[in-house]
Amino acid sequence: MALETRESLQEREYKDKGPYHWSISIAGGVVFQMGIENRKTDRLVRWFHPGLLRYRAAISIIQPHMDQLLTKNMKPRILDLGGGDGFMAGGMIAPRWGNNADLFNCDISYNALYLSRLKNDKVSNTQARDRLPFKSESFDVITALEVLEHVEDGLLFLKEAKRVLCEKGIMVISTPSKKYPINLKHREHYDKSSLTSVLESAGFDDYSVIGYRFSPYKLIRYAAYGIDAVFRLIKNSPVGIYEYKKEETGRVQDLPDGYIVLCRKECRK
Numbered sequence: 001m002a003l004e005t006r007e008s009l010q011e012r013e014y015k016d017k018g019p020y021h022w023s024i025s026i027a028g029g030v031v032f033q034m035g036i037e038n039r040k041t042d043r044l045v046r047w048f049h050p051g052l053l054r055y056r057a058a059i060s061i062i063q064p065h066m067d068q069l070l071t072k073n074m075k076p077r078i079l080d081l082g083g084g085d086g087f088m089a090g091g092m093i094a095p096r097w098g099n100n101a102d103l104f105n106c107d108i109s110y111n112a113l114y115l116s117r118l119k120n121d122k123v124s125n126t127q128a129r130d131r132l133p134f135k136s137e138s139f140d141v142i143t144a145l146e147v148l149e150h151v152e153d154g155l156l157f158l159k160e161a162k163r164v165l166c167e168k169g170i171m172v173i174s175t176p177s178k179k180y181p182i183n184l185k186h187r188e189h190y191d192k193s194s195l196t197s198v199l200e201s202a203g204f205d206d207y208s209v210i211g212y213r214f215s216p217y218k219l220i221r222y223a224a225y226g227i228d229a230v231f232r233l234i235k236n237s238p239v240g241i242y243e244y245k246k247e248e249t250g251r252v253q254d255l256p257d258g259y260i261v262l263c264r265k266e267c268r269k
Contacts, residue, residue, distance in 0.1 A: 014111035076101045076140040082147030086116025098122040134164045142171040149186045158202035171263040179255040206264040211256030213244040
């Protein structure tokens with residue numbers, strides 16, 4: 001499929017369905033969907049949507065770095081790349097650090113950014129395609145969750161992210177593995193080897209790639225977010241998602257569900 005077709009599909013879904021990623025379906029019917037003003041529905045989706053476990057994992061990775069920056073009386077700048085309707089920036093980062101950090105959401109979709117603007121006025125929203133409209137070394141923290149698989153040029157995407165990342169800054173990425181087939185909206189899925197290769201080609205020398213799997217029991221996955229709200233983080237990892245350490249052999253069944261990557265930008269010598 002041409003890139004324009006994928007973009008057109010995404011724009012139409014954002015326009016017609018709103019924040020369509022964040023819906024909970026049972027027996028094929030949407031039961032709850034995150035809206036713009038329905039806060040009770042938003043809370044239900046935040047508690048029970050299994051996909052958000054990756055977002056909570058990203059927050060747990062960011063937390064120590066943010067604590068360190070804030071103790072130095074700095075005002076960190078945080079960029080969510082490919083943040084779509086602003087759930088990560090406006091829904092998860094803003095409640096924690098919105099009063100102490102400058103928050104940015106960057107996406108290719110005009111309709112997604114429109115939803116983001118309605119959602120949270122603490123987030124600055126910017127539309128961009130390939131080159132990011134920011135100065136080099138502009139951000140202390142960058143997140144790119146479930147984005148890398150969508151972009152046309154993953155290497156350029158990572159190079160641009162590294163360019164706008166400050167020295168000693170961190171970037172957190174999540175992306176599905178090759179365990180899942182490519183769909184209409186995805187361009188490329190990775191295994192650990194190909195993911196490592198594109199990271200190094202982009203100039204990241206200091207990084208860690210962690211494979212994860214979701215709990216195989218859907219009931220646990222749906223309840224996990226609610227459980228986590230009570231028990232918070234267990235061993236710095238959300239309930240319902242766990243590190244998958246099995247060696248990758250090339251067989252699909254040995255692959256994790258996806259990867260969470262922590263990249264650090266080293267100081268220039």
